Amino acid sequence: MVIPSKVHVALLASPGLGHLIPTVELAKCLAAKHGVTITVFAVIPEDTPVQDELLRSATSLWPELINTVVLPSEKDFPSDVGVVPRMLAMVRSTFPALRSSINGMVNKPVALIVDYFSTEAIEAIAQELNMLKYVFIATNARCLYYNFYLPYVKKEANRDEPIYAPESEPIMDDGQFKLVLSLADQTIKELVRVASHMAAADGILVNTWEDLEAKTLNLFKEERFMKHISRTPVHPIGPLVRAGEPTGSKPELMKWLDRQPNKSVVYVSFGSGGTLSAQQTIELALGLELSEQRFIWVVRPPIENDSCASLFKSKHSDEDELFEYLPDGFLNRTRNVGFVVPMWAPQEEILTHGSVGAFVSHCGWNSSQESIVNGVPIITWPLYAEQHLNAVLLTKEFGIAVGPQEDPSKELVKRDEIAKMVRRVMVNEEGIGIRTRVNEFKASAKEALSEGGTSYISLSKVVEKFVI
Numbered sequence: 001m002v003i004p005s006k007v008h009v010a011l012l013a014s015p016g017l018g019h020l021i022p023t024v025e026l027a028k029c030l031a032a033k034h035g036v037t038i039t040v041f042a043v044i045p046e047d048t049p050v051q052d053e054l055l056r057s058a059t060s061l062w063p064e065l066i067n068t069v070v071l072p073s074e075k076d077f078p079s080d081v082g083v084v085p086r087m088l089a090m091v092r093s094t095f096p097a098l099r100s101s102i103n104g105m106v107n108k109p110v111a112l113i114v115d116y117f118s119t120e121a122i123e124a125i126a127q128e129l130n131m132l133k134y135v136f137i138a139t140n141a142r143c144l145y146y147n148f149y150l151p152y153v154k155k156e157a158n159r160d161e162p163i164y165a166p167e168s169e170p171i172m173d174d175g176q177f178k179l180v181l182s183l184a185d186q187t188i189k190e191l192v193r194v195a196s197h198m199a200a201a202d203g204i205l206v207n208t209w210e211d212l213e214a215k216t217l218n219l220f221k222e223e224r225f226m227k228h229i230s231r232t233p234v235h236p237i238g239p240l241v242r243a244g245e246p247t248g249s250k251p252e253l254m255k256w257l258d259r260q261p262n263k264s265v266v267y268v269s270f271g272s273g274g275t276l277s278a279q280q281t282i283e284l285a286l287g288l289e290l291s292e293q294r295f296i297w298v299v300r301p302p303i304e305n306d307s308c309a310s311l312f313k314s315k316h317s318d319e320d321e322l323f324e325y326l327p328d329g330f331l332n333r334t335r336n337v338g339f340v341v342p343m344w345a346p347q348e349e350i351l352t353h354g355s356v357g358a359f360v361s362h363c364g365w366n367s368s369q370e371s372i373v374n375g376v377p378i379i380t381w382p383l384y385a386e387q388h389l390n391a392v393l394l395t396k397e398f399g400i401a402v403g404p405q406e407d408p409s410k411e412l413v414k415r416d417e418i419a420k421m422v423r424r425v426m427v428n429e430e431g432i433g434i435r436t437r438v439n440e441f442k443a444s445a446k447e448a449l450s451e452g453g454t455s456y457i458s459l460s461k462v463v464e465k466f467v468i
């Protein structure tokens with residue numbers, strides 16, 4: 001169907017690059033493939049070059065179709081306010097500006113698409129302004145499914161007792177159940193509220209695709225789910241990830257990567273927020289060295305007991321480049337085989353490069369998908385948020401990853417185990433099967449996004465609702 005170019009849709013992205021990056025990708029997809037005019041409203045914790053470039057590149061590619069607005073938001077919170085309440089409050093504080101911006105538009109947007117931490121805007125803004133209400137989930141369908149069942153989690157429950165919901169089989173396995181039980185009461189309450197907002201939406205777009213998560217996607221269509229939990233249709237529209245095309249002049253890192261043999265480099269990164277302790281940083285350095293494999297490591301100054309410490313800080317200072325916290329002589333000993341980058345690297349370009357053979361990842365969903373669409377096997381190192389659940393999916397269900405025995409967010413992962421995991425993927429026969437499976441998903445991702453593919457059709461059907 002041909003979409004009149006005047007169809008205008010507003011997108012609202014919560015703070016953090018892990019939210020802004022996929023929202024901008026959704027904007028680009030709606031504009032480029034479906035001809036929709038988009039305004040991206042961004043809530044940003046602080047101005048950083050990475051964010052600025054992200055927003056600038058979206059508008060410069062489609063100046064006629066994509067506009068971006070950074071909303072003024074509350075930024076100062078007492079240090080004891082947790083990440084989830086902080087994020088929700090930050091978004092809430094933008095509502096007056098968001099409302100008046102939309103009201104002031106000549107071509108008023110017909111729909112508001114909000115991401116996970118912005119779902120309060122469904123009632124507060126979209127309903128009030130008579131707009132269609134959509135949620136964009138930048139993680140996978142399984143996490144969304146679990147989130148809907150959170151009201152059934154009872155903190156006082158026997159820890160070995162699985163969760164039962166109405167007319168349902170056990171929802172989560174033991175490991176996942178324990179993980180949910182470890183969340184703070186306040187966090188569970190907030191997430192339950194998000195679930196109720198999502199149930200009030202006209203639709204939920206999920207950054208996944210049919211072939212990857214068919215089993216879970218079918219659960220949303222079961223009568224018992226629709227009867228007791230939510231009737232909001234769920235649309236798999238992914239994987240929406242950045243293309244990894246080089247921009248500007250080639251950085252030293254990419255020139256180094258050009259000189260490495262095919263699939264010989266392990267890329268190590270913990271997303272936009274992941275931060276390790278001092279002891280874990282040393283152990284990781286020595287583990288990489290012990291593995292005798294080439295590597296690129298996006299390294300951050302260690303911080304104790306705060307695995308998401310870098311979440312809202314993508315700026316870095318010159319001191320970060322001193323790498324004083326790395327083991328004595330490490331940089332010297334590995335200078336021919338390793339490249340250490342402070343704070344932030346062009347991940348989408350790195351993962352697209354043919355020299356990369358594996359990804360040690362915190363398993364954020366953007367990173368996981370960026371790895372899959374490039375056929376790169378994963379070594380899981382989950383730290384916070386839904387990353388543990390993602391790690392289970394990647395290892396046990398999709399068979400495209402290996403992980404440590406210990407929980408890296410609680411126990412020290414020792415150098416021997418790190419080296420062993422890296423070699424399992426890069427050297428051992430086990431790695432061949434993993435690589436084959438990830439390449440199958442790579443092909444099915446491409447297929448899903450192509451014209452006539454499952455994700456393309458899924459998003460087209462949503463766009464049709466914008467025109468009716």
Ligand code: UDP
Nearest residue numbers: 018021271272273344345347364365366367
């Ligand atoms: N990223 C990047 N360079 C870095 C670290 C992260 O470009 O050094 C990007 C990464 O490619 C991904 C996003 O930041 O698109 C992180 O999102 P993800 O969902 O993986 O994790 P989060 O940061 O939300 O925990």
